[in-house]
Amino acid sequence: MCLAIPARVIELRDGGNALVDLGGIRKEISLALVPQAKLDDYVIVHVGYALGLIDPQEALRTLEMFEELDRLQPEAL
Amino acid sequence: MKYIDEYRDGELAQRIAERIRNEVQPERQYRFMEFCGGHTHAISRYGVSDLLPANVRMIHGPGCPVCVLPIGRIDLAVKLALEDGAILCSYGDTLRVPASGGLSLLRAKAQGADIRMIYSPSDALKIAEANPEREVVFLAIGFETTTPPTALVIRDAAARGLKNFSVLCCHVLTPAAIAHILAAPEQDAAAVELDGFVGPAHVSIIIGSEPYAEFARQYRKPVVIAGFEPLDVMQAILMLVRQVNEGRAEVENEFVRAVGRNGNSAALTLMDEIFELRESFEWRGLGEVPFSALRIRAEFAAFDAEKRFDLHYRAVADNKACECGPILRGQKKPTDCRLFGSVCTPENPMGSCMVSNEGACAAHYAYGRYKDIEVVAV
Amino acid sequence: MTGRSPVKRGYVRPLNFRDGVVDMGHGAGGRASAQLIEELFVAAFDNPWLRQGNDGAAFSLQLKPGERMVMATDAHVVSPLFFPGGDIGSLSVHGTLNDVAMGGARPLYLSASFIIEEGFALADLKRIVESMGRASRDAGVPIITGDTKVVERGSGDGVFISTTGIGIIPNGVDTGGHRARPGDAILVSGSIGEHGVAIMSKREGLEFETEILSDSAALHGLVAQMLAVAPGLRVLRDPTRGGLATTLNEIAGQSGVGMLLDEAAILVQPQVEAACELLGLDPLYIANEGKLIAICAEEDAQPLLDCMRRNPLGEHAVRIGTVLEDAHGFVQMQTRFGGRRVVDWLSGEQLPRIC
Numbered sequence: 001m002c003l004a005i006p007a008r009v010i011e012l013r014d015g016g017n018a019l020v021d022l023g024g025i026r027k028e029i030s031l032a033l034v035p036q037a038k039l040d041d042y043v044i045v046h047v048g049y050a051l052g053l054i055d056p057q058e059a060l061r062t063l064e065m066f067e068e069l070d071r072l073q074p075e076a077l
Numbered sequence: 078m079k080y081i082d083e084y085r086d087g088e089l090a091q092r093i094a095e096r097i098r099n100e101v102q103p104e105r106q107y108r109f110m111e112f113c114g115g116h117t118h119a120i121s122r123y124g125v126s127d128l129l130p131a132n133v134r135m136i137h138g139p140g141c142p143v144c145v146l147p148i149g150r151i152d153l154a155v156k157l158a159l160e161d162g163a164i165l166c167s168y169g170d171t172l173r174v175p176a177s178g179g180l181s182l183l184r185a186k187a188q189g190a191d192i193r194m195i196y197s198p199s200d201a202l203k204i205a206e207a208n209p210e211r212e213v214v215f216l217a218i219g220f221e222t223t224t225p226p227t228a229l230v231i232r233d234a235a236a237r238g239l240k241n242f243s244v245l246c247c248h249v250l251t252p253a254a255i256a257h258i259l260a261a262p263e264q265d266a267a268a269v270e271l272d273g274f275v276g277p278a279h280v281s282i283i284i285g286s287e288p289y290a291e292f293a294r295q296y297r298k299p300v301v302i303a304g305f306e307p308l309d310v311m312q313a314i315l316m317l318v319r320q321v322n323e324g325r326a327e328v329e330n331e332f333v334r335a336v337g338r339n340g341n342s343a344a345l346t347l348m349d350e351i352f353e354l355r356e357s358f359e360w361r362g363l364g365e366v367p368f369s370a371l372r373i374r375a376e377f378a379a380f381d382a383e384k385r386f387d388l389h390y391r392a393v394a395d396n397k398a399c400e401c402g403p404i405l406r407g408q409k410k411p412t413d414c415r416l417f418g419s420v421c422t423p424e425n426p427m428g429s430c431m432v433s434n435e436g437a438c439a440a441h442y443a444y445g446r447y448k449d450i451e452v453v454a455v
Numbered sequence: 456m457t458g459r460s461p462v463k464r465g466y467v468r469p470l471n472f473r474d475g476v477v478d479m480g481h482g483a484g485g486r487a488s489a490q491l492i493e494e495l496f497v498a499a500f501d502n503p504w505l506r507q508g509n510d511g512a513a514f515s516l517q518l519k520p521g522e523r524m525v526m527a528t529d530a531h532v533v534s535p536l537f538f539p540g541g542d543i544g545s546l547s548v549h550g551t552l553n554d555v556a557m558g559g560a561r562p563l564y565l566s567a568s569f570i571i572e573e574g575f576a577l578a579d580l581k582r583i584v585e586s587m588g589r590a591s592r593d594a595g596v597p598i599i600t601g602d603t604k605v606v607e608r609g610s611g612d613g614v615f616i617s618t619t620g621i622g623i624i625p626n627g628v629d630t631g632g633h634r635a636r637p638g639d640a641i642l643v644s645g646s647i648g649e650h651g652v653a654i655m656s657k658r659e660g661l662e663f664e665t666e667i668l669s670d671s672a673a674l675h676g677l678v679a680q681m682l683a684v685a686p687g688l689r690v691l692r693d694p695t696r697g698g699l700a701t702t703l704n705e706i707a708g709q710s711g712v713g714m715l716l717d718e719a720a721i722l723v724q725p726q727v728e729a730a731c732e733l734l735g736l737d738p739l740y741i742a743n744e745g746k747l748i749a750i751c752a753e754e755d756a757q758p759l760l761d762c763m764r765r766n767p768l769g770e771h772a773v774r775i776g777t778v779l780e781d782a783h784g785f786v787q788m789q790t791r792f793g794g795r796r797v798v799d800w801l802s803g804e805q806l807p808r809i810c
Binding site: 032042051063 | 344
Binding site: 003005022023024025026027046047 | 662663664665666725726728729730732733735808809810
């Protein structure tokens with residue numbers, strides 16, 4: 001469930017809001033749930049709220065995992 | 078679009094598919110449930126099943142909050158709008174769900190109810206502020222992904238002292254539902270044995286990967302949390318195949334770029350501040366599931382539509398021929414249901430699986446039913 | 456009304472287009488109506504028919520052997536009335552011109568009727584009507600007759616416009632949804648989804664910032680060029696409400712055929728794609744107002760594409776698929792990802808979703 005999209009923070013605004021950019025579309029959303037988000041961070045946005053940050057390092061690792069360039073054991077509990 | 082397009086690469090898909098083909102044990106069946114409706118949608122829309130070997134079967138789980146929303150809850154929303162004259166704010170997903178008396182929120186609107194489609198809970202708050210003389214109710218559905226935003230608006234409404242705003246809370250919880258499905262084989266001989274789960278992507282951003290560890294331990298089933306894009310889903314399936322082959326039952330996280338062990342603590346704290354567990358909640362297709370849903374705490378009773386309007390929930394049964402229950406539990410396929418494609422279609426959904434476009438039946442109808450009929454190509 | 460306008464200059468104050476509003480009197484058929492028609496509609500559409508001031512427009516027509524006529528009508532209820540790239544006025548002109556053109560015809564004349572809500576700002580009405588006048592002049596097709604009614608406040612969405620157009624189909628041209636044959640090529644004149652996204656970006660509650668403009672445009676010039684190259688063109692249709700997917704399903708149903716599309720070939724502008732991601736919508740189902748689908752015999756495909764690409768309205772024309780033999784009429788699509796899926800009819804209205 002839960003349509004959520006990764007978008008880049010391009011402007012911090014009053015009241016804990018931010019302007020984010022996804023592929024050229026810009027929308028104002030709330031950072032209330034991810035107050036630590038900074039300019040240029042990528043956040044995952046759902047119903048007008050950021051839910052979490054995207055870790056660029058991990059994102060790269062994931063792509064490498066798809067290509068099996070990086071044969072690291074995936075994180076297990 | 079960054080962090081989206083790279084995860085839809087067709088060539089990488091072929092390579093992962095080849096790895097899956099090479100690693101499945103030919104004499105074994107692999108039955109994995111993708112809990113989340115978003116994953117069902119991705120699998121259908123991108124034709125992921127076409128890329129899997131025949132002995133890997135994806136079973137669509139009940140992780141679609143619209144699908145599992147009981148008719149009785151929508152009836153409450155319709156009543157608030159038609160009889161109590163409230164402005165009823167709802168996400169687009171819920172507007173067409175058929176409820177009792179041939180009504181849906183959309184049909185109630187045609188009869189004069191003031192139903193407003195919103196994209197964000199903050200829109201409902203804005204509507205309340207713009208209409209101080211009217212009661213405004215927000216029909217809040219969704220799993221843990223959607224719950225923190227609802228919590229925020231309730232807290233905001235309290236802080237602003239709004240006197241005309243309330244929430245009809247229908248938020249449900251993922252781990253409880255997974256536990257219910259895993260426990261089923263012990264109670265129901267017809268329940269299908271699952272070999273593993275593809276765990277939800279965005280719910281896990283909020284709750285973290287830790288809550289799933291219990292399922293891996295108690296029921297000895299592997300769980301791989303997967304991102305939403307089709308490559309994420311395929312990689313997760315590969316990781317599940319590996320766990321099954323190696324006899325492991327662990328929680329693995331494919332969605333490491335967004336999900337950590339402990340989730341979003343700010344969101345979890347906020348949810349705990351505003352909501353508490355309901356002892357039991359009816360899930361359409363699954364029946365009563367214990368400790369699987371949230372209600373608004375007494376301190377915020379002024380914003381709880383159930384208290385404010387003294388609502389009494391009445392359960393309404395689905396059509397007797399509807400097979401949504403077994404389908405949601407993975408025991409039957411859409412094509413096993415007598416009503417599928419004849420009486421029950423996306424235009425006229427009879428049960429929960431057809432109602433939302435990520436329900437198993439809706440997804441199959443939209444993307445897969447052509448496979449049931451032979452097509453001769455030129 | 457007889458030949459001379461009954462509005463006597465000097466006795467009547469000119470309409471206040473800056474702050475005035477439409478009232479019930481403007482639709483009553485008396486002096487106020489006549490004034491509105493003369494000062495706004497006739498002024499903006501200006502042509503010999505309207506200047507005559509009759510209820511209908513008379514013209515003569517000489518059809519050559521084999522020529523036929525086509526008539527098309529469209530009602531426009533778009534909200535918001537003004538959107539990036541157009542307004543309800545230009546849309547109503549383009550829409551009907553396109554319907555006539557999809558019949559293979561050269562449009563001749565248009566009519567326009569207005570249902571206006573009491574209290575509607577005259578400034579907005581003027582803006583809309585002048586936009587229609589411009590669209591009509593640019594297209595070379597005059598609006599020769601029309602009507603105006605005013606309804607009580609609350610009965611309308613500001614203004615509803617209905618336009619009707621007629622045109623002449625050249626000899627030997629026979630386009631229709633039933634004409635697609637297995638083996639035919641499916642072409643689209645450009646990228647999809649812009650009009651719908653432009654509208655949505657201005658919808659209340661959904662606002663997002665984008666540079667996407669509606670693609671609203673009159674396509675009859677492009678169609679005439681295409682028919683010159685391939686008079687045997689089988690199907691022409693513009694994918695408006697319901698988008699490319701709905702239109703292709705309609706044609707498949709009418710012709711009793713199936714289709715196989717190539718997702719990678721279908722052009723979607725990046726911002727349209729992003730807006731659809733944001734709202735959970737599929738560009739295949741989003742309205743276009745300046746694009747056309749053409750289905751032709753295989754041998755006509757490349758000549759048609761070359762021809763379309765020479766016209767600014769077709770510069771990104773592309774082949775997106777092939778017609779198949781399939782009694783069930785399924786429109787299938789090879790996804791970019793590698794699998795295959797069906798592109799089904801739209802179920803109800805496509806609403807932004809959270810799930």
